[in-house]
Amino acid sequence: MSANTIGAPGPISCTVSRAARELGLQRVEFDIAVRLGRIRTVPDEGGGGGRRVERTEIDRLRAQDGFPDTLRERVRAVGTVEGAALMNIPAGRFTRLARLGMLVPVHHYLNRYRAVVWLYPAEELRAFTSAAEHAHLLKGRTPETLRGQLEAGVDLRARNWRGRHLGFLLRQAEGAWDRAGALAAFLAPGDIADVVKDPYERAHLNRFRPAPPGRAAPGSPSAHLAERIMTAQDTDETEWLRGELARTVGEARAVSPAPRPTARPAARRPLSAARPIPPMARTVTRPNDAGKRPASSSAPPAGGPGHHRQRPARGLRAWLRRGPRAALEPMRL
Known part of the structure; x- marks a missing residue:
């Protein structure tokens, strides 16, 4: 590559997994280093909700004397x-x-x-x-x-761990709702519902409530243990968290109210124009011009459903049709 050639710029940040590899740390050691403030992380701007490590931070740590042994000893x-x-x-x-x-x-x-x-x-x-x-x-x-x-x-081991972890979460918080979510992470759902009575605010608060640290499978013994250790047990600790949560939610409400569904007027269905009723199917029979029955192959056979039996002639017409013999017989009226 010539001196005038400009290479493609490298990424300004990387994932925590890649940062741990470049710093020569196991993932647990890296997490402890972040909690102790030895490694600074930034929010993931890509919307993933995780954390990333800037390239300048990795370069700063790698430039320290005795790297990586000194770093590993500091986070041991x-x-x-x-x-x-x-x-x-x-x-x-x-x-x-x-x-x-x-x-x-x-x-x-x-x-x-x-x-x-x-x-x-x-x-x-x-x-x-x-x-x-x-x-x-x-x-x-x-x-x-x-x-x-x-x-x-x-x-006091679990309580002191909660205090240290709360301080870590508050240092990473970016806004009032983040701070409220950090406080709510150490309270039972009943305490949260008692302090934050609005259901829309509780739903919004849960979006900022971090889960217990670790990668335990949901429902596993480790997950239940982490949840139990994460939840405040002593009365004075619970009351302090409740008071701080109420104060912080009030600050968050004033800065950025929780979203709630907007009341939309019921849409009125337009009255549709009267639809024309189609005419009923019907059969129109044209009268014969010559008074004769039209010859058609579709005419029903004699005795069929369309055949009408001719009634026997009675009275004068019947007497006339009988011929000469009718003259010798009296006409029946």
Whole structure:
């Protein structure tokens, strides 16, 4: 190619699958990187409703020192055993810290035993361990107040995950209806109907309500689990979401009201002109000019349905037709 030749411009964005391949990340790692804000995405302008990654963003990440190892380490997520080893504490203490809400998960999945496995950003675990104010939580006896909460059954892992995921959805929201849909994603249908009473607004809101993350098949155990974890459980959490949803829907209503069917007047059918009634079929018989019966091959045979029996002559005509013998007999009147 000569110096004056201009090549065809490349695409300004690509799908998330292609971006993950070019960045050397698995799809789960890519999704975690997006939720953590390590990779920026943009809406799909083609109307598909998905997300895309701009070419400039891919070039920025690939230009970082130590790529791709540094990027993969920044988006690395670990489970309980690996996280405890990273923090140099027993797995039981790690679980207690997570249940108390001090370690916030970023992802979850269902293992083969149908148990929930929580994943935590390794970068955040290292930061928690290095903080001086957390030293008493990593060694020694757990404080009495925290032990009481654990004995009462406190488990904030799902709630903290919802809070992190809500923040991620709100950062991606483009408008008021998008923000309202993000809030509605964490409420049960009954709570949504109680807050948004207009059926047309609820139908419009559902268009912006994101589904739980993951690619679980509809109706599968993983899908039911994702829906249960996605829905707020505590009363104070539910009430806060309801209040924010009512406020955000009010803002969205003022900016862009939900579409509703327009009342169309009933179309009146025009009075059609009276249609002429066709004449009934009838047979017209022309009279014979000479008084003779026309010869026709279609004439009904004698005795047929069209034949009329001739009545016997009576009176004077019958007497005259009998001939000379009639003169010798008296005429019957």
